[in-house]
Amino acid sequence: MLKRNIRSIIVLSVCICCVINSCTSKKKQVVFDYGTKNDSALFYFHKGWEHIMDKGQWTLSETSFRKAHAHDPNFFVGLSLVGRISGNLEERIAIKEILDTQKEKLTEDQRLLLDVYLLNIDIMNARSQSPDKTGAIVKKFRALSEENYRTFVHKYPHESYIKAEYIEVLHARYGAQQAIDSLQVLTSQEEIEEVAFFKSYLASLEAAIGNYDTALSYADEVVAMHNDTTLAGPHATYADIYFKMDSLSLAKKHIDKAVALDPMHIIAQGLKSDIDKRLEE
The missing domain is CATH 1.25.40 (Serine Threonine Protein Phosphatase 5, Tetratricopeptide repeat)
Structure with missing residues (x-):
């Protein structure tokens, strides 16, 4: 009963945000620049998300995130994603040190994301250096990311990949059914058809609750989307x-x-x- 009530409260919270977002988006679609005015940096930043979230191309995603930062060395949100995907511990430590010294320069909305990504890097570093501390950092990461992503998605409902990560966090914290409910509230059918991640993630979520035929159907649709x-x-x-x-x-x-x-x-x-x-x- 308690779990069902918590689930209902979370879905209600998501619904309220979406109603508000629906009203504001009819007036003007708010676009977020992630902290760079450089068109090339922003292009490769979005390309990095597309590679990793929609296509599972981690290698190409890393290349794109590195290009984004190369085009604008002061693009700190972009640099944080290099840190999140890097397999080199020394590089991650160096990136974390840079971001810790520069984060106060970012706007409030940029910090919503950067603070989450910094904890992401902390998790990766802890796994390499102090595995026994990883669990506490993961718990802190999930709580902060749910709060920050909810706030961000409320302000920028058209930023699909941040919304995608928000769904992943809800899944980790509350289970597959909660994630399905929230995804259906947060996204339109048009967005699901355009952003392959949502359909592929729905496939995994449906499989998690035993709806295997539905899951395979979604997976087939993802293959057709990419061809x-x-x-x-x-x-x-x-x-x-x-x-x-x-x-x-x-x-x-x-x-x-x-x-x-x-x-x-x-x-x-x-x-x-x-x-x-x-x-x-």
Whole structure:
């Protein structure tokens, strides 16, 4: 009963934000510049999000985020995403030090994102340096990211990739059904058709609650959206669904393909480890 009430309160909160956003967006669509006026920096910044969220192209995403920062060295939100995706501990530490000294220069809205991304970097660094401290940082990260993303999405409802990360946080904190409910409230059908992440994430969420046919249908639609067999993302989605179905041979086939297509796909690497472990049992 308590869990159901909490879920209802969260959905109501999301709905209120969306009603407000709907009224304001009819007047004027508010576009966020993320802290750079450089068109090339902003182009590669958005391209980085597209690569990683829609297509599962972690390698190309890192390249794009690095290009974004190269075009504007004072683009600190962009630099934070280099820190989030870098596999080099020394580089992450150096980026974190730069951002800690520069963060007071950012606007309130930029800080909504940067503060979350800094905790993201802290989590990655803790896993390498002090694994026993990771859990506490993750708990702090989830609480702050829910609060900050909710505020940001309320002000900038058309920023789809931040909205996507907000849905991921709600999933982590409250479960798959809550994430499905919130995604349906926060996004329009048009947005779901345009942003592949939402459809692929719906596939994973539906699989998590046992709706496997629906999940596979969404995954098929993602493949049709991309029409590109070289993408790691769709294979990772299929692998996740089949793993939840306990169809381990199919899960293994797809996850091996995903990792082969993009060895930097950290989520696929983690899923591959889980699948291989289950197969060994």
